[in-house]
Amino acid sequence: MQIIHTVAELKTALGNASQTAFVPTMGNLHDGHIALVRQAKNTGGPVVASIFVNPLQFGLGEDFERYPRTLAADAEKLADAGCDLVFAPDVAEMYPEPQTFQVQPPLADVLCGAFRPGHFTGVCTVVLKLFGMVRPRQAMFGKKDYQQWYLIRAMVRQFNLPVEILGGETIRAVDGLALSSRNAYLSEQERKQAPGLYDELKRICAALAAGDEDFAGLEIAAINSLTKAGWRVDYISIRTQATLMPATPGDRHLVVLGAAWLGKTRLIDNREVSI
Amino acid sequence: MQIIHTVAELKTALGNASQTAFVPTMGNLHDGHIALVRQAKNTGGPVVASIFVNPLQFGLGEDFERYPRTLAADAEKLADAGCDLVFAPDVAEMYPEPQTFQVQPPLADVLCGAFRPGHFTGVCTVVLKLFGMVRPRQAMFGKKDYQQWYLIRAMVRQFNLPVEILGGETIRAVDGLALSSRNAYLSEQERKQAPGLYDELKRICAALAAGDEDFAGLEIAAINSLTKAGWRVDYISIRTQATLMPATPGDRHLVVLGAAWLGKTRLIDNREVSI
Numbered sequence: 181m182q183i184i185h186t187v188a189e190l191k192t193a194l195g196n197a198s199q200t201a202f203v204p205t206m207g208n209l210h211d212g213h214i215a216l217v218r219q220a221k222n223t224g225g226p227v228v229a230s231i232f233v234n235p236l237q238f239g240l241g242e243d244f245e246r247y248p249r250t251l252a253a254d255a256e257k258l259a260d261a262g263c264d265l266v267f268a269p270d271v272a273e274m275y276p277e278p279q280t281f282q283v284q285p286p287l288a289d290v291l292c293g294a295f296r297p298g299h300f301t302g303v304c305t306v307v308l309k310l311f312g313m314v315r316p317r318q319a320m321f322g323k324k325d326y327q328q329w330y331l332i333r334a335m336v337r338q339f340n341l342p343v344e345i346l347g348g349e350t351i352r353a354v355d356g357l358a359l360s361s362r363n364a365y366l367s368e369q370e371r372k373q374a375p376g377l378y379d380e381l382k383r384i385c386a387a388l389a390a391g392d393e394d395f396a397g398l399e400i401a402a403i404n405s406l407t408k409a410g411w412r413v414d415y416i417s418i419r420t421q422a423t424l425m426p427a428t429p430g431d432r433h434l435v436v437l438g439a440a441w442l443g444k445t446r447l448i449d450n451r452e453v454s455i
Numbered sequence: 456m457q458i459i460h461t462v463a464e465l466k467t468a469l470g471n472a473s474q475t476a477f478v479p480t481m482g483n484l485h486d487g488h489i490a491l492v493r494q495a496k497n498t499g500g501p502v503v504a505s506i507f508v509n510p511l512q513f514g515l516g517e518d519f520e521r522y523p524r525t526l527a528a529d530a531e532k533l534a535d536a537g538c539d540l541v542f543a544p545d546v547a548e549m550y551p552e553p554q555t556f557q558v559q560p561p562l563a564d565v566l567c568g569a570f571r572p573g574h575f576t577g578v579c580t581v582v583l584k585l586f587g588m589v590r591p592r593q594a595m596f597g598k599k600d601y602q603q604w605y606l607i608r609a610m611v612r613q614f615n616l617p618v619e620i621l622g623g624e625t626i627r628a629v630d631g632l633a634l635s636s637r638n639a640y641l642s643e644q645e646r647k648q649a650p651g652l653y654d655e656l657k658r659i660c661a662a663l664a665a666g667d668e669d670f671a672g673l674e675i676a677a678i679n680s681l682t683k684a685g686w687r688v689d690y691i692s693i694r695t696q697a698t699l700m701p702a703t704p705g706d707r708h709l710v711v712l713g714a715a716w717l718g719k720t721r722l723i724d725n726r727e728v729s730i
Binding site: 187196198277279280281282283284285286287304305308309310312313315334335337338339340341342 | 462471473552554555556557558559560561562579580583584585587588590609610612613614615616617
């Protein structure tokens with residue numbers, strides 16, 4: 181497996197490859213990422229993973245500085261999973277000049293976007309750049325970051341980008357906690373509490389499946405329950421899968437999304453439900 | 456020469472072509488466009504031209520509705536110039552859903568951008584889409600639209616788009632008027648006056664070449680001269696080629712840009728000068 185740090189070397193290594201499957205990551209890889217790499221491997225083309233902690237998608241006061249960087253361990257896991265090439269640029273390589281061109285996505289100020297101004301502009305911009313560098317036929321994104329997954333698919337559709345987006349199902353610990361690089365921030369006590377967020381999402385999904393259409397009531401009950409348990413909730417929201425707009429009675433294909441803090445750690449999760 | 460109206464047919468026609476040279480246009484083709492097609496032909500790859508009057512780059516009250524549409528005549532000229540494929544989608548084909556993803560470029564509120572809010576967002580967005588559809592190796596843009604040419608190159612660089620941008624020199628009538636589809640709007644009397652804009656740009660370039668560094672003075676003199684001759688001037692501006700920011704004494708590679716109205720017709724032009 182090749183590890184490459186510059187755009188020029190990447191271009192040389194890829195040549196005219198047109199069947200590449202691409203897994204963009206911020207590193208600190210867990211089984212969720214590795215599942216995406218295996219999915220990429222199944223496409224039959226060469227597999228490229230990128231590792232880049234993108235400053236453009238972190239806000240002031242967020243965890244850009246302390247975000248875990250573990251290139252050596254990541255490379256080992258990627259090689260084991262059959263990855264062919266790792267692209268790990270530094271910030272100056274990715275942004276050799278101030279990034280004055282940006283992608284302005286819709287829905288950038290709802291859900292996580294409401295709490296992380298500029299986040300999805302940064303995500304979409306770096307993904308567009310990575311697509312230009314790697315020119316993949318397919319790219320894999322985890323559905324744990326549901327709003328990101330939604331926006332990347334919408335960006336590809338609306339910008340007519342010549343790439344197919346595939347989603348990877350969320351991988352969970354045995355107690356239900358969605359795997360995330362940020363889980364490493366949790367204290368032992370917080371880690372025990374952490375599955376509580378997904379428990380609430382499951383509870384809402386069960387109620388929806390049973391015909392409850394009091395969306396606001398379900399959201400508020402979950403927020404109250406989490407708050408009582410010591411969480412600080414950013415949002416719990418029942419939305420439609422097709423538009424990511426708030427669900428209204430009669431909608432069939434829903435997704436329940438949540439973001440909440442345990443101490444200094446912000447966790448997100450979601451669950452799809454069709455009724 | 457094939458004429459194609461849908462993205463699906465375009466995809467089929469292009470297959471895996473990777474050497475395409477692309478000339479995006481709004482149609483109503485003149486010798487400036489045809490020179491770009493011949494330049495594309497020289498690259499050796501298949502030549503694709505697009506014809507699409509892009510509503511996204513027209514402001515309220517601008518000339519989107521009356522912009523000349525002359526597909527049959529355009530197709531004939533393109534065939535004569537050796538174009539292999541014309542892509543002429545309608546608005547619904549280009550924007551099958553509201554275009555909520557946009558490219559936000561820099562310098563969008565200076566020069567023409569100051570007088571045409573949203574124009575360069577619309578230009579960059581449609582060009583990004585067309586690049587995704589056509590996947591060209593090279594794309595040609597006329598330098599008459601200098602700010603556009605500058606921004607497209609910057610967008611390609613900053614988004615790492617896998618395409619090379621080539622510029623075509625401005626083609627002029629014998630009296631110096633830059634060819635433009637909008638020249639068709641001019642009355643006989645206005646057409647006679649129209650070379651006056653370029654005359655002023657040439658006068659400024661001559662002064663710059665002679666060592667004059669009173670940029671503001673040169674700009675104001677040109678504005679006054681044009682105004683006296685019956686023009687309504689949007690701007691006359693001396694800028695650096697490298698940044699498109701206002702020139703300061705000591706800068707060597709300059710470009711003088713102008714935009715001004717004759718009656719209901721807005722004309723733009725520019726001239727590069729190195730001192």
